[in-house]
Amino acid sequence: MRVNVKCFATLAEKSPPGGVCQVSKGADAARLMQILGVPAAEVKLIFINGVAAEPDAPLRDGDRVGLFPAVGGG
């Protein structure tokens, strides 16, 4: 299945081409990060379809996933 992924700030370089990533059925957010090569420790906020989620949250075809690092400058 395909999910749309947006990696923010320092994670942007790990965004998949076209913002789309192919994952196997039943994959969770942690698996997606693995596929993208995003270190889990650098991801502070995961959100799926606009709602904060845990790494073990299951993904569904067409989900919009956001990965956000520890942005805190001012």
Place this chain on the structure above:
Amino acid sequence: MSERISQLESAIHAAACDGRIPEQVLRELAAAAGVDLLVAQRAACRVGVWPARYARNARQLSIQEQLALLESHVLLVGLGGLGGWLLELLARLGVGSITGVDADRFEESNLNRQLLGNAGNLGQSKAEAAAARLAVVNPAIQLTAVPRFMDEALCARLLRGMDLALDALGGLDCRLSLQQAAARAGVPLVSAGIAGLTGWVAVVLPGQPGPVQWLGAGPTGSAATPEEELGNLAPTAAAAASLQAAEALKLLTGRPPASGMFLFDLMDGDIQRIRL
């Protein structure tokens, strides 16, 4: 005092033209009444007269809402990238009393984004620069400039009696303690963070969770933070501060704030609101 104020209100009413009063006239009436300009601006709003400098607020704000802003006292923690723009926006909205806290002095690397810093004030305390800017932009605003680092005791003391706190800190390390102190004091908080072209903004009502609970206290040891890795740009600081100021406006005028957390990426124009 109250008789003096009611005489001032009558004088403002008499001097108003088309429901407005120019600042110069208001200033003269304030001086004659022995009060400051902020007191006179509030008096004008009470009698239904717009101080001319706020006339363009009138299509968005009722005069009671303008008065609520003029009667508000906010705590602005940080006068750097976010804080400089915030101070500017709050002053132009007419938020009457601002306590601004920052122990830093301006250095050249601040000039790419920090509104209060300029070629002429390198080495000056950011708190002093804030006072100088307000004197130019809106001399009615009462600024309490606190050139100190925020520790827990100072934070608790400064939050007392505040209508709102604005988190314009740099770095994540002190943000959670500010959020907790604001919650203890029952003061709503508007928080924001930036790195590169990315930013977030969130309203944290007392007792509610805020983004820093997820974002943590930043890296330990020598690891670089995202803002160190990506730097910070003026449009990002200004955008985050604008969203913060808009939430401040709503909170201070009794309108419902945006829920959740705004995230934006100015590189691809993506802006979204997520639910925590």
